[in-house]
């Protein structure tokens with residue numbers, strides 16, 4: 420009798436799996452064969468491969484297709500390869516694809532700009548956009564200059580004492596100090612005080628515990644499970660206390676800094692904010708300490724890790740390509756001479772070759788390699804037979820596009836000339852998007868560019884990087900990391916220029 424039950428269970432499971440994994444076949448969409456339970460993300464679940472690498476491999480494998488059908492667990496996901504369709508999703512039909520559909524664990528401060536949906540996101544984005552206007556960025560320059568001075572002094576100390584230092588960690592000391600100073604108006608010592616709360620918190624945010632890792636994997640099989648699990652309180656407590664402390668300190672004082680915290684305090688005084696939109700519906704947001712702390716956390720987390728990774732990848736490529744480093748140095752020298760030997764906000768804008776090097780670094784080592792969107796209503800994808808069901812996730816492989824030989828010849832070679840205006844014009848749009856694109860692109864893009872370009876230019880004026888015995892000629896990326904991270908770190912020798 421038992422064997423009959425076993426056969427019945429196996430049969431039910433077989434028909435369930437077959438029906439689920441028939442989803443894309445019905446629309447004639449090609450894609451890799453999924454495995455039961457894990458879909459196409461088996462290696463990701465075993466932590467042998469990052470999601471970025473997995474999706475990039477699928478992008479490469481289906482070089483003839485405009486779209487590819489894949490499965491996360493049993494959930495169908497559409498990978499968009501074609502730049503025209505990408506434009507459709509990110510720009511033209513943005514109203515249907517406004518949300519990312521990223522599930523986060525429940526906590527008092529989980530309502531942040533990155534994961535917010537619908538009208539709530541629209542209100543938050545509108546209210547937070549003024550933090551990064553050109554005027555505000557310009558006002559932040561003295562704060563960034565101060566952080567650069569500390570950074571250069573520390574590097575000088577390392578060089579004089581012959582101390583080796585891993586480059587990503589080194590850059591993160593600078594970018595962490597810069598974001599904490601520019602967003603919260605606090606001066607922290609990331610150099611001698613390695614036990615400062617912000618550095619410890621960075622480790623907590625970017626090194627998830629075993630249970631969080633397990634939940635993340637489970638969420639791939641049962642999408643949304645993360646939402647019903649409550650995340651630990653210490654990260655929430657830290658940001659809530661921080662926000663309360665800064666608000667208290669600024670109480671009854673004129674708003675001089677006009678930074679992130681000033682803006683949030685101003686909003687808090689307005690109380691609740693409601694909004695209505697034909698696509699996003701209605702929503703009311705209560706601007707309280709929890710909501711402010713949630714935005715503080717996302718600015719902090721998105722703000723320093725991505726920029727420090729990019730800065731260290733850039734120095735790595737310059738160490739391996741000395742001719743490019745020389746050219747960058749000559750340009751910095753020439754432009755700063757014009758500005759009385761100073762690196763100003765205006766002078767940075769004239770460092771056009773350095774900007775090309777920055778863009779090429781983000782092309783080759785895109786720290787955030789995938790864009791996520793979720794379809795809001797049933798949607799007929801133009802030029803195809805596909806009708807996306809409401810809620811279907813859609814993804815774009817930024818690193819796949821940026822390393823596609825059709826758009827970037829010899830993609831594995833570091834070549835800043837890829838960003839010469841004549842070469843840029845030859846490529847279709849939406850093939851280089853390290854900061855995403857459309858109304859939901861990276862809100863901190865301009866801050867990231869100014870912070871990284873100023874930091875790198877100041878560094879290269881004083882120092883040169885060359886490969887050391889520990890430098891790898893080909894980087895290996897960490898399969899478990901959230902953003903693109905070198906598995907072995909980035910090791911270079913820093914030499915002081917005479």
Ligand code: HEM
Pocket residue numbers: 532533534544717718719721722723725726729786787790791852853854855856857859860861862863864866867
């Ligand atoms: C090199 C540095 C950085 C890179 C490569 C990067 C990349 C990205 C990407 C790819 C997205 C998703 C865009 C999309 O879906 O279209 C994003 C979103 C976001 N980034 Fe960045 N980012 C960087 C620095 C920063 C900084 C410095 C901040 C804040 C100070 C920041 C804050 C955010 C936020 C809040 C979002 C969500 C925006 C929204 O949903 O409205 N990022 N970033």
